[in-house]
Structure formats: structure tokens, C-alpha cells
Amino acid sequence: MLFKTEGERILIKSVSDMDMIIGMQNVGIRYGQGAEILSDINMALKRGSFHFLTGKSGAGKTSLLSMMYLSQKASRGIVKIFGRNVTYTDRDSLALLRRKIGVVFQDFRLLDHMSAFDNVALPLRVCGMDEREVRKRVTELLQWVELDKKIKEPASTLSGGEKQRVAIARAVINRPEILLADEPTGNVDSDIAYKLMKLFVELNKLGTTVVIATHSEKLITDFPFPRLHLQNRGLKIYRPIIEDNTVKGGIHE
């Protein structure tokens, strides 16, 4: 425990308010009247950073992400996104913040009755983008994720991996400032998984802050990014060490 608080102190202090794009202070979350799933979470993610989010099944990865993409409110503590305390942000401003956040949901959350195209177009249409521009961008991106043949298919008829690619395309179509992905490569073969990870890295190089929740040890060792680890309702951060040009897991910072 002592070690953990030490880690948090460093984590909070090392990022100035200007650089911080996602911040949490003493955040706890619980569902209904149950016990807290996560307690005393402190973190400050820098603009343009790339993190993995790990932890056992049921550790609370999805719960933590859902506070970041403004779907859940923390039961206690302060959550700051883009420097704004979300508790004191009105509904319309929250909507505007969400437009700058791309999310790949663990369960995809596609609109089943709509086509792959319409699903990917959604974030653009919601901002009222011109339909010609929408068509151009969506078609291009669907080609890139190799779904150009399924463009008109309703989302409900797509395979798991196809749905996942639609979900990813939808998350990145609006060039978000924050990209949150919950198990984004769980249903695709390793070739496509690699290609998608490359996409996330590319976006990160262009300035997008990325957090990816994953169970895949392979992904973590292949891409040397720091790792947020959930354990015992708390959060620890690990930084990778690189030996002989290969990543060896990570050590506690």
C-alpha cells in the first residue's frame, strides 16, 4: 500500500495542469448500493501519451474507461477531462467534450439496424458535418479497415471481427484528441490486430492521447508503452524496460 501511494504521488506531480488531459483525484466508483469497484484512484495522463490498461477480468477496466468517456459519473472524487471538472459541466458542454473522445466499446455498441456506413458516419453527423464530406471520409476509412464490401450491410449481420473494425473506424473517424479502446483487438486475427495497433500508434504520433484496455500480454510486450494496472480496487503504473531491443514486461515506477 505504501508503495502504491508513493507511485501515485509521483504520477500526479509529474504532470502539470496544462499537460494533463485526463485527471482523477481520489475517485471511487460503485454500482447502486454495492461496495466500491475502484477506490482512491489518482492519475494524471499527459496530452499525447499512450497507455495500456490492464487487470484481471472484473478488475474495473471498463468502469474506469467509462468515467473517461463521460458515460458514468464517479461516486466520489474529482474527474477532470480536458481540464474541466465533469461534475460541474452542463449537458451540452459534456456533449461537446465527448465529440473529442473516440471510444471503442468492449461490446461495440453499434446501431444494429443501421449499415456499417451509417455507424461510422454517426460521430460526423452528430456534429452536423456536410453529407458529401461524410461520404468521402467514411468510405475512405472503411476501405482502410478492409470493410469496403460490407459498407451497406446492417451492423447486425457482420461477424465479430467486422463489428470490431466498424467500432474502431467509428472511434477514429472524427480524429479524436482522446482515444479510449476497450479490448479493441479481441476478435480479430493477429494480422489485423497488428494493423489496428499500428493505426493507434499513428494517431498517437499525430497527438491523440490513447488508452487501450487489453488482456493480451503479446500486445503489451510488442508495443513498449506504460501500463496502468488495476488491482485490489487500486491503480498502479508500470513503465516498460527495454533490454537488447526487446521489451521485458514492465517494472513498477
Next chain:
Amino acid sequence: MSKDIISSRKQEVPLQDDSSNVFLQVMVCIAVFLFGVTLAGTLSVNAMIKTWNDSILGALTVQIMPVVENNKEAMTAEVLRQQSKAVEFLNEWPGVEKATPLSDKQLNRLLQPWLGDGVDVSDLPAPRLIDVKVKKGMHINFSKLAESLVKEIPLASVDDHKIWLDKLIKFADSLRLLAMVVLILVVAVTSGAIFYCTQTSLGLHHHVIEILHLMGAKDTYVAQQYARKACFLGFMGGIYGLILVIPTIFVISGLASQIEGGIVSETTLSMMDWLIIFSLPLFSCFISMITAYYTVKHTLIKFM
């Protein structure tokens, strides 16, 4: 504002599958039907009252009935005395512009077609008449006037045709009030139905709406989709209602004109009235749209 409510085209919330759509159209159809029939009734009653006010009720005649008595001199004197008393009385009555007794000459002229030349009214037991002009735009309570007048001048009588009309106008007035209440109720019940159907639908499509929110949609974006759908349903329901209203109006006015030629044949609707009735679908469309829009805005506040 209404342009703002229906702009942007894509319909992500699958409202076309809602089972309440048929119910709402039937509801609006019935509402427009009730509204239209009541409105047509009110408008034609309005037109009737206007005609009566203008032509019939602008003037009034008071008669002083002669008493049949042996002493003709005394009788004539009494009638004339009561006549001038009545004129005085009427001139003081609020709303009366001028009461003038008809002279013998005028009476002679009135009676001439029946009695021929050379007859002097003063010799006959014919009633004396007083012509009463009513001030423009004033409503006179004729039954009250008649009552007070007879109390003062026992020989006087007010044309009972007019008293009857006066009562009819009062009846029409309360009918109009009743119609207003019906119209307000119809609108309220319809809006209520739209309110509850919209709320139910929001619950039903909770999942889709949450996704829209997570993609950065404002409440307005969702509300627009509901408003567009409600606009369509309200309009279609209104059209069906109108299709029922028009033949009903013709049937009713057809029946009415058979009753009593004199009065009820005035009930034809003017161009303006028809225009109002034909615009009912637009009206129902507007009410539905506004109700749905604000129901969504109001309900979504409870979502995160």
C-alpha cells in the same frame, strides 16, 4: 424555432417501428375530427350571431296596445299618455340611441296597404308604435327591457320575436364557451398522449439514445428526430381527421337546413372558416411536433 426543430435528416432512433405510431395517428385523427366539428359549429354560430346583431337587433319596435273601451276619447288619451311615457322610459334605457313614436302619418302609411285611403288611425283600435334605435355595438338584454317596460307601462309590449332571438343568442354564447372548453380539452388530451408515448419510446430506445449521446449528440439532436416523426404522425392523423370532418359538416348543415328555413339557413361557413378547418392538419402537426420536442428535452435531463 420550428425550422431548428426539424432540420438535419438522418433518423438513427428507429421510431418507425414504434407500436405507438398507429395509436398516435388514430388519436390525432379523432382529436382533429372532434376539433373540426366543434370548430365548424362555433364558427357558424358566430356567423349567425353576427348576422342577427347586424340586421335584426339594430332596431326594435315597441307597441302600445289599445284597450277596448266604450269611451273612445279616454282610450286614445290613455294610449297616447302611455306612449309618451314609454318613449321617455326607453330613451333612458342604457344602450338605446333614440326612441321615436311613429306619427299618425307614418302609421297611416303603414296601414294604408291594408285599409285603403281615407282611414284615420286615431279612430281605430290599432296599436301605437315606437321605433327604438339601438346604439351601434351595444348588446341590449331585451327580456329584461321588456319586463321593466311592462311594469312601468302596462299597455306596452316588446316584439316577442326579438326576445326569443335574444335568448337564442345567450344560448349560443354559452355554447361557444362550451366549445372553447372542448377545444382546449381535445388539445390537452392529445398533447398528453404524445407526451406519454414519447416517454415510453425514449425508454424503449434507451440503448440507441445512449450511443448517440456517447458519440457527442446533444439532446437537441435526439429531440429533432422525435419532433420530425411526431410532425409526420400529427400531419397524417390530421389529414385522416379532416377526411372525416368535411362530410360530417355537410351532413350536419344539411340536416340543420331542413329544420327551420328562417334562422338555421344562415349556417353556411365563410371562405375564412373553411380555410381554418383545412389548416387543422398543420395545426395538429405543429402541436405534435412541439410536444414531442419538449418531452424529449425534458426527459433526457435525467440521463447522463
